[in-house]
Amino acid sequence: MTKQVNILSWRALRDRLPNRWNLTRKGIDIPSLLCPVCSSFPETNFHLFWDCNVASAIWKFVFRWVDIHPPNILDLTDLFNWLDESTSINSFCKTILDSIFGTVIWVIWSFRNEVIFGKRYPRSSELVDKVIHYSFLWYSNRNRKASKCWNNWMQNPLLDFAL
Template identity: 50%
Template sequence: MADGGAGGGGGTLRDRLPSRWNLSRKGIDVASITCSVCDSGIETSFHSLWVCSFATSIWNKIFKWLDLNPPSISNMHGMFAWIDDLHMTSNKKAILEVICGAVLWSLWNFRNETLFGAAHPKRSIVIDMIMDCSFRWYSSRNKLPLISWNNWIQNPLVVFSL
């Protein structure tokens, strides 16, 4: 997934997402450059997708679900380098890439709903949305091996070690 993630991924890795910081740097008048989700940091792409307290809590839950230690990264390239360096099968890496892409997409979507939605999105359903979305993305992209929903919600990385 070297080019995957939120907004098609290329935008994430090349820092081209229309974060408040990026918009202000391009001379677009924004009311604030503060993160619209946590209200305690400059809204850069990396902040919104990794550093924001909400993003951090989501990633921690995802890594707990997958029984992995969170990586220490300084940019989104670091996330994909971490995946590349993991000692696991290509099938497991493909699952992890899809899940990371679903997390990035969900975090950016949550940010956009916070800014532009009619009602504030519910934080409590984001993990469920990530599990559902990543399962559907993986299942539609990879016909074999097939993973059941029950195995997916337990830990999709364990299926390949049985």
């Protein structure tokens, strides 16, 4: 999963995912530009991964979970630039947050694809649990020498480190 999350994040940050907006820019005829998750706005990367009501709820949870005030961003690149440039967050916490942010992108993209291609409509209520679970697995696999306790991770993954 680690490579898949890295590649998906890389493609999302470069606006290279086959969302509805990008497909129409390539001349592919699709029935609707609207986001398949909320059906309210065109499906751009920014909308799908940050502004959509499902994505927005996940990000609100994530920033409450790690006890950090969310940044004001204009696109996904701004989010990762904010993380890289933040002087108030140490490198251990940045690594954890990078894992969580990548996992959020993965979970939202997977949810979106399940909405479009799945046999049943997925439950958005399960997304936060997936973010917690998959981010723990992803961080643990990327940082094998780091010892993170599952119970601490569920409470706040940054608690063991001073910001």
